[in-house]
Amino acid sequence: PELPAARVRGTFLDFFRKEHGHLLVPSSPVRPRGDPSLLFVNAGMNQFKPILLGTADPRSEMASYRRVTNSQKCVRAGGKHNDLEDVGRDLTHHTFFEMLGNWSFGDYFKEEACRMAWSLLTEHYGIPADRLYVSYFAGDAASGLPADEETRQIWLDIGRLLPFGLKENFWEMGDSGPCGPCTEIHYDHIGGRDAATLVNTDSPDVVEIWNLVFMQYNREVDQSLLLLPQFSVDTGMGLERLVNILQGKRSNYDTDLFTPLLHAIHQISRVRPYSGRTGAADVGKVDMAYRVVADHIRTLSVCIADGIHPGMSGAELVLRRILRRAVRFCVEVLQTPQGALASLVPTVSHILEVVIGTLMFFPQVTDIINENEAHFLSSLQQGSRLILRTLNSVDYKHGVFPASVAWSLHRDLGFPLDLVDLMLEERGVQVDRQELDRLITESHKVKLYSDVLNVETLMMLDVLSLAELQRLGVPHTDDGLKYQYRL
Ligand code: ATP
Ligand code: MG
Numbered sequence: 001p002e003l004p005a006a007r008v009r010g011t012f013l014d015f016f017r018k019e020h021g022h023l024l025v026p027s028s029p030v031r032p033r034g035d036p037s038l039l040f041v042n043a044g045m046n047q048f049k050p051i052l053l054g055t056a057d058p059r060s061e062m063a064s065y066r067r068v069t070n071s072q073k074c075v076r077a078g079g080k081h082n083d084l085e086d087v088g089r090d091l092t093h094h095t096f097f098e099m100l101g102n103w104s105f106g107d108y109f110k111e112e113a114c115r116m117a118w119s120l121l122t123e124h125y126g127i128p129a130d131r132l133y134v135s136y137f138a139g140d141a142a143s144g145l146p147a148d149e150e151t152r153q154i155w156l157d158i159g160r161l162l163p164f165g166l167k168e169n170f171w172e173m174g175d176s177g178p179c180g181p182c183t184e185i186h187y188d189h190i191g192g193r194d195a196a197t198l199v200n201t202d203s204p205d206v207v208e209i210w211n212l213v214f215m216q217y218n219r220e221v222d223q224s225l226l227l228l229p230q231f232s233v234d235t236g237m238g239l240e241r242l243v244n245i246l247q248g249k250r251s252n253y254d255t256d257l258f259t260p261l262l263h264a265i266h267q268i269s270r271v272r273p274y275s276g277r278t279g280a281a282d283v284g285k286v287d288m289a290y291r292v293v294a295d296h297i298r299t300l301s302v303c304i305a306d307g308i309h310p311g312m313s314g315a316e317l318v319l320r321r322i323l324r325r326a327v328r329f330c331v332e333v334l335q336t337p338q339g340a341l342a343s344l345v346p347t348v349s350h351i352l353e354v355v356i357g358t359l360m361f362f363p364q365v366t367d368i369i370n371e372n373e374a375h376f377l378s379s380l381q382q383g384s385r386l387i388l389r390t391l392n393s394v395d396y397k398h399g400v401f402p403a404s405v406a407w408s409l410h411r412d413l414g415f416p417l418d419l420v421d422l423m424l425e426e427r428g429v430q431v432d433r434q435e436l437d438r439l440i441t442e443s444h445k446v447k448l449y450s451d452v453l454n455v456e457t458l459m460m461l462d463v464l465s466l467a468e469l470q471r472l473g474v475p476h477t478d479d480g481l482k483y484q485y486r487l
C-alpha cells in the first residue's frame with residue numbers, strides 16, 4: 001500500500017517525539033507486571049499507572065516522565081475490556097491490537113491535547129475534517145459527576161460535537177484504578193451526510209478511532225472516586241483502525257496488517273479466498289473463520305512471546321480458550337490440516353516484526369501451539385459428533401439444546417463454553433441457559449470446597465455425600481473412591 005502500517009505508526013510517534021517533545025517509551029509486555037487487577041495489558045496507560053496514581057518510585061526513571069508517547073501491545077480478551085466475542089463478527093475489534101498513545105503527566109492538559117490530536121489527524125494524516133465527529137462527557141447525575149464543560153468549549157468551533165454519558169465518555173481501566181472523563185474522535189467511512197446519530201452505535205460505518213482521557217480520579221476498590229494527586233492526559237488510538245482509514249479501506253482486515261495472513265491462511269486451507277462478508281448469516285462461516293484465525297494467531301504469537309502460555313487459570317486459561325477457538329475454526333470451517341495454525345507464525349512475525357522483535361522465540365511459539373492443538377483435536381472430533389448426535393436424537397426438543405450435554409462438552413472434553421455457544425448459534429440452536437447457569441454455579445461450589453480441602457476429605461467430613469458428588473458430575477476414577485476435581 002501507498003502508506004504502509006509501519007509508516008502510519010512512525011508518523012504518530014515522530015509527531016509527538018520530534019514536534020512536541022515527547023519521550024518515546026517502548027511497549028511493555030502484554031503480561032501485566034505487578035497488577036493483579038488485570039489479566040492482560042489492555043491499554044497504553046497500564047505501564048504508567050504508578051505515575052498517574054502518584055505512587056511511582058521517585059528514584060525510578062518513570063518518575064521523571066512528563067510527556068511520553070508509545071505504541072502499546074494490547075490484549076482485550078478478559079476482564080473489564082473483553083472483545084473476544086466480537087472478534088470475527090465485526091471488522092474493527094481484535095483480541096490483540098496496537099494502541100498508539102501520548103501522555104502528559106502534570107504537563108499539558110485538555111486544550112493542548114485536543115489541538116495536537118486534531119492537527120495530527122487532519123494536517124499530517126490528511127483526514128478530511130468533515131469525516132470526523134467528536135464526543136465529550138455530558139456528566140452523570142446519579143454519580144454526581146459534572147459535565148466536561150472545558151472540553152466542550154475547546155471543541156466548540158469544530159461544530160461536530162456530541163454529548164455522551166458515563167458508558168461512552170468516562171474511561172476506566174478496570175474495576176478499580178485511574179479514570180476520568182474522555183473525549184473521543186470518530187470517523188465516518190461514508191461521508192457527504194450527517195452521521196451524528198451513528199456515533200457510538202456499533203455501526204460499521206462510523207468508527208471510534210481515538211480516545212483522549214483526562215485522568216482526574218482514581219476508582220477505589222470500594223468503588224468511591226478520589227481525586228488524583230495530579231491531573232494527566234492519557235490517549236489511545238487503535239493502529240489497525242487508523243491504518244484502515246488511511247489505506248482507504250472499509251475493514252481492518254483489508255490492510256497490510258492482515259492481508260498477508262489471510263493469504264497465508266488461504267494457502268493452507270481447502271476453501272475459497274477471503275471475501276470480507278459479515279452479518280448474522282455469516283456467523284461461523286468461511287469469512288468469519290478467516291478473521292478469527294488471523295486475529296487469534298496474532299494474539300497467540302504475541303502472548304506466548306511475552307511469556308503467557310495456554311493454561312488452566314487467569315490469562316493462561318483465556319489464551320487456551322483463544323487457541324481452541326482458532327483450532328476449531330481451522331479444522332471445521334477452513335478445513336486445514338493439523339499444524340496449520342502454527343505454520344502461520346512466521347507470517348505474524350513478519351507483519352509485526354517491529355512489535356515483537358526478532359524471531360528468536362520462534363520454535364518455542366510454534367511448538368507450544370502445536371502441542372496444544374494436538375491436545376484438543378481428538379476432543380474436538382468427539383465434541384462435534386456429540387453435538388450432531390444430540391441434535392439428531394429423538395428426545396431433542398427443537399431449538400433448545402440440553403444444558404447437560406453443553407456442560408459435558410465443557411467439563412469432559414475441554415470445550416470453552418463460549419465456543420459451545422458459538423457452535424450452537426451456527427446451527428440456529430440455543431442452549432438451555434438457565435439450566436446451564438445452574439450447572440456452572442454448582443460446579444463453582446465444588447471448586448470452592450475443593451480449593452480448601454480435597455474432595456476425599458470433604459466426603460469424610462460428610463460435607464458432600466457421594467451421591468451429591470456424582471450428581472454434580474465430579475469426575476472420578478473407576479474404584480469410585482478417589483475423587484479428583486479438574487477444570
Ligand atoms: P470500542 O467502543 O470500539 O469498543 P473502546 O471505547 O472500548 O472502543 P478505548 O478503551 O477507548 O476503546 O481504547 C482506545 C482506542 O483503542 C479506541 O478508540 C480504538 O481505536 C482502539 N481499540 C479499542 N478496542 C479495540 C479492539 N478490540 N481492537 C482494535 N482496536 C481497539
Ligand atoms: Mg470496547
Ligand code: MG
Nearest residue numbers: 168184200208
Ligand atoms: Mg467506545
Ligand code: MG
Nearest residue numbers: 168184208211
Ligand atoms: Mg473509547
